[in-house]
Amino acid sequence: MSRAAPHPQGLAQGLAQRQxxxxxxxxxxKRAGRAVLENVSFDLRAGECLGLIGPNGAGKSTLMRAAMGxxxxxxxxxxxxxxxxxxxxxAAFLPQGREIAWPVAVAHLVELGARAAGRGPDRAAAALAxxxxxxxxxxxATALSGGEQARVLLAxxxxxxxxxxxxDEPIAxxxxxxxxxxxxxxxxxxxxxxxxxxSIHDIGLAARHCDRLLVxxxxxxxxxxxxxxxxxxxxxxxxxxxxxxxxETPEGLDIRPTRAL
Amino acid sequence: MKALHIGLGLxxxxxxxxxxxxxxxxxxxxEALSALVRGDGQTPVELVMREIxxxxxxxxxxxxxxxxxxxxxxxxxxxxxxxxxGVIGVSASAALGAVLALQTGLAALVPMALPGAALLGAxxxxxxxxxxxxxxxxxxxxxxxxxxxxxxxxxxxxxxxLSPNPFAVHEILFWMLGSLxxxxxxxxxxxxxxxxxxxLVLLRLGPGLDALTLGEDAAASMGVDLRRLxxxxxxxxxxxxxxATAVAGAIGFVGLVVPHMLRRAVGARxxxxxxxxxxxxxxxxxxxxxxVRVILxxxxxxxxxxxxxxxxxxxxxxxxxNRSLS
Numbered sequence: 001m002s003r004a005a006p007h008p009q010g011l012a013q014g015l016a017q018r019q020x021x022x023x024x025x026x027x028x029x030k031r032a033g034r035a036v037l038e039n040v041s042f043d044l045r046a047g048e049c050l051g052l053i054g055p056n057g058a059g060k061s062t063l064m065r066a067a068m069g070x071x072x073x074x075x076x077x078x079x080x081x082x083x084x085x086x087x088x089x090x091a092a093f094l095p096q097g098r099e100i101a102w103p104v105a106v107a108h109l110v111e112l113g114a115r116a117a118g119r120g121p122d123r124a125a126a127a128l129a130x131x132x133x134x135x136x137x138x139x140x141a142t143a144l145s146g147g148e149q150a151r152v153l154l155a156x157x158x159x160x161x162x163x164x165x166x167x168d169e170p171i172a173x174x175x176x177x178x179x180x181x182x183x184x185x186x187x188x189x190x191x192x193x194x195x196x197x198x199s200i201h202d203i204g205l206a207a208r209h210c211d212r213l214l215v216x217x218x219x220x221x222x223x224x225x226x227x228x229x230x231x232x233x234x235x236x237x238x239x240x241x242x243x244x245x246x247x248e249t250p251e252g253l254d255i256r257p258t259r260a261l
Numbered sequence: 262m263k264a265l266h267i268g269l270g271l272x273x274x275x276x277x278x279x280x281x282x283x284x285x286x287x288x289x290x291x292e293a294l295s296a297l298v299r300g301d302g303q304t305p306v307e308l309v310m311r312e313i314x315x316x317x318x319x320x321x322x323x324x325x326x327x328x329x330x331x332x333x334x335x336x337x338x339x340x341x342x343x344x345x346x347g348v349i350g351v352s353a354s355a356a357l358g359a360v361l362a363l364q365t366g367l368a369a370l371v372p373m374a375l376p377g378a379a380l381l382g383a384x385x386x387x388x389x390x391x392x393x394x395x396x397x398x399x400x401x402x403x404x405x406x407x408x409x410x411x412x413x414x415x416x417x418x419x420x421x422x423l424s425p426n427p428f429a430v431h432e433i434l435f436w437m438l439g440s441l442x443x444x445x446x447x448x449x450x451x452x453x454x455x456x457x458x459x460x461l462v463l464l465r466l467g468p469g470l471d472a473l474t475l476g477e478d479a480a481a482s483m484g485v486d487l488r489r490l491x492x493x494x495x496x497x498x499x500x501x502x503x504x505a506t507a508v509a510g511a512i513g514f515v516g517l518v519v520p521h522m523l524r525r526a527v528g529a530r531x532x533x534x535x536x537x538x539x540x541x542x543x544x545x546x547x548x549x550x551x552x553v554r555v556i557l558x559x560x561x562x563x564x565x566x567x568x569x570x571x572x573x574x575x576x577x578x579x580x581x582x583n584r585s586l587s
Contacts, residue, residue: 070481085484093482101340101474102529112472116483140529156475160483 021045021195022091022164026075027066029219036062037073037219044164044197049190051210051227052199055240059219060199061096064168067197068093079164088116091164092157096172096199098149103140106133106152113159127158130185147178154182164195171200183209203240207231208252215239227253237261262533265526269540273322276547280318281310283554316446321550322543323449324441324509327456327501329542330535332516334463337470337531338494339399342524345517346502349390349402349495350409351383355506356437357413357420358382363433364420375436376451376507383503386413387495399477402491439510439565441550452504459500460539462493467532474531512565514572515542521579 022044029037037059044050044067054060066073069080069087079091092113100109107128114124128134131151136144141152150170157165167186171179179202187209190196200206206213207227215223215230217239223230231253236244243259281297282290286309296310331346339348346352362368362378371377386409394405417437424430469490472480481487505512519541520534527533546564549571553562 065478068478068482070478084481084486087482088484091482093478095476095478095482097476097478099340099476099479101476102524102531104474104529108471108528108530109474112475112483115468116472153475153479156479 021048022067022078024067024075024077027063027077028074029062029066029071035219037066040066040075040216040219040221042214042221042224044166044195046163046195047190047193048211049187049196049198049209051206051213052197052216053201053203053206053213054216058216060216061168062219063216064093064096064166064197064199068166088113088160088162089118090162091166092117092160092162094154094157094165094167094170096168098146098153100141100149100152103142105138106141106144107137109141109152110137110155110159113156114161117160117162119159119161123161124155124159127155130158131155147174150174150178150182154185158189163193165189165197167196167198169199169201171202171205179205187211203231203236203244203257204253204255207255231255262527265523265537266540269537269544272544273540273547276544276551277318277322280321280547280551281314283551284309284314285554285558312445313443316444316449317441317550318547319449320441320444320452320508321547323453323456324505324512325515325543325546326539327459327505327542328512328515328546329519330460330463330539331498331502332542333520333531333534333538334466334470334494335498335516336520337534338466338473338490339403340473340476342521343517344403345513346498347410347513347516349406349498350386350413351499351502352506352511353410353413353417354386355379355383355503356511357417358385359436359507359510360417360420360433363436364424364426364429366429373447373451376448376504379507380451380455380503382413383499383506387499387503390495391492396488399491402495435563436510437565438563439512439568440553440561440563441509441546442553442561442564444508448508452508455504456501459497459502459504462497463501464535464539466490466493466497467535470531470535510563510565512546512568514568514576515545518572518576518579519545521576 025041027037027040040063052060052063065071067077067079068091069077079087082090110128111121111124114121128137131154133151133155136148141149154170171182174182183205186196186198190211210227212225213227213230214221222239223235231246233246236242241261242257243261245256245258247254282293288306288309292306293310296307297315300307302311328346335344335346335348336342358378358381359375362375368375389409390405394401421430421433469485472483472485477487520538523537523541524534527537549568550564553564553567556562
């Protein structure tokens with residue numbers, strides 16, 4: 001896994017403003033009369049790591065799936081309007097559930113991504129190498145540990161070599177070291193020019209690794225902007241029902257939840 | 262992978278020839294094989310070989326390949342090693358069609374009424390399933406199939422229940438046990454085109470099934486049209502298994518056991534399992550149909566019975582083996 005130094009955020013955002021992105025407009029989804037998503041509009045810019053945060057049940061996964069075109073949703077999504085067969089070339093999607101149904105070799109699973117996007121096997125090999133999986137390539141994926149499986153699935157998404165990556169809770173259930181490595185990798189991908197959208201529960205990691213945050217609560221966007229502007233004591237109390245210690249550290253913004261309200 | 266396919270192909274070829282050589286007529290091997298290609302087909306030996314043994318062996322291959330391929334496709338699409346072609350209700354509905362043809366006496370009057378009615382039963386069940394689960398997900402598809410299967414079985418039981426004719430009941434029960442005895446080339450020509458159409462649809466599902474290994478969302482994000490895949494699955498299984506049931510009756514376990522037996526050998530990839538299971542199914546049904554004729558040649562032992570007797574212990578063995586390995 002890459003361990004390059006984190007990129008200077010100002011530069012990435014400067015680039016992002018000049019680069020193209022994906023546009024999502026008024027995404028709305030009602031289930032049993034209740035609005036699961038209501039009028040959600042946002043952009044995912046090339047070159048930015050966009051963090052999607054919000055409490056359980058806020059609609060994070062639903063929004064990710066709707067943006068990807070996996071749910072029939074009212075409103076506009078640049079990805080959903082693509083023909084199904086063309087999606088894989090434009091955006092890679094890492095679902096929240098880490099399902100591997102059969103004991104297929106790691107290399108074969110990662111190749112699925114490359115093949116789906118019409119890329120050569122070199123992209124699969126590069127993705128395996130980037131996630132430190134070369135030594136496990138011939139092993140059945142189901143025989144690996146949960147953390148290794150998470151890396152295999154991320155490698156599959158990387159093998160698509162798409163300009164955008166939407167990752168739904170990619171660090172849930174991982175140990176701290178792998179959480180940090182995964183977030184570092186996602187922000188590196190953004191530095192390389194890709195647009196990365198990641199939903200995440202760890203507000204501290206989101207603050208340190210994302211260029212911009214989208215805060216969702218009860219199916220609506222309630223705040224949007226750079227982590228320092230968004231993550232105020234007031235918002236944390238209002239949206240997440242927590243009290244937190246917010247401090248500047250040499251590693252970046254530090255958010256430490258101290259009490260549930 | 263290639264070695265596996267060649268090995269399976271050779272087994273099918275070997276068992277096919279063996280199937281041509283075994284039968285009550287006791288024809289010597291060289292004479293039997295030359296009767297297939299020489300002469301005008303009028304001598305008794307030529308008639309036995311061309312009109313009885315050859316169609317029987319061909320049907321064993323067609324039926325076995327249909328069941329094995331359908332089983333592999335079902336397991337891949339449902340991501341469940343317990344799935345089998347019967348899950349979507351096609352076999353039970355085809356059997357109901359056949360039973361109605363037997364009960365009404367239509368089967369005795371019109372030559373191809375029985376397989377025709379069975380195919381119609383399969384088609385009606387697929388249409389029902391499609392209308393019931395249009396736009397729904399995989400779970401609804403399975404549940405709908407289970408319901409249709411139960412309904413068809415209940416209606417079959419009702420026909421037996423109300424049948425005034427004990428001979429018809431006897432005939433129906435024997436047909437339902439599944440057999441390839443006394444089939445002709447008319448059966449082959451009736452079933453083969455439908456089966457081949459089904460195979461073509463199922464064999465093309467490979468890449469989609471591979472992507473489904475990672476779940477439906479991942480597959481859809483990788484460009485798999487899930488609705489089209491499910492439609493292809495239902496139509497492909499209905500055509501091949503409907504036609505197989507129409508000519509051979511209910512043959513269980515092939516669709517369940519064969520993909521299990523071969524999964525490890527193909528590296529568990531659902532796409533690679535399709536062709537391998539078709540070949541494996543053909544070999545298994547040929548072998549079971551040979552066993553039927555060798556074990557009790559005088560008693561019309563039914564293929565479906567032998568298959569279940571072979572299949573159930575084999576399945577238990579596979580479960581134990583897989584458990585010790587994992």
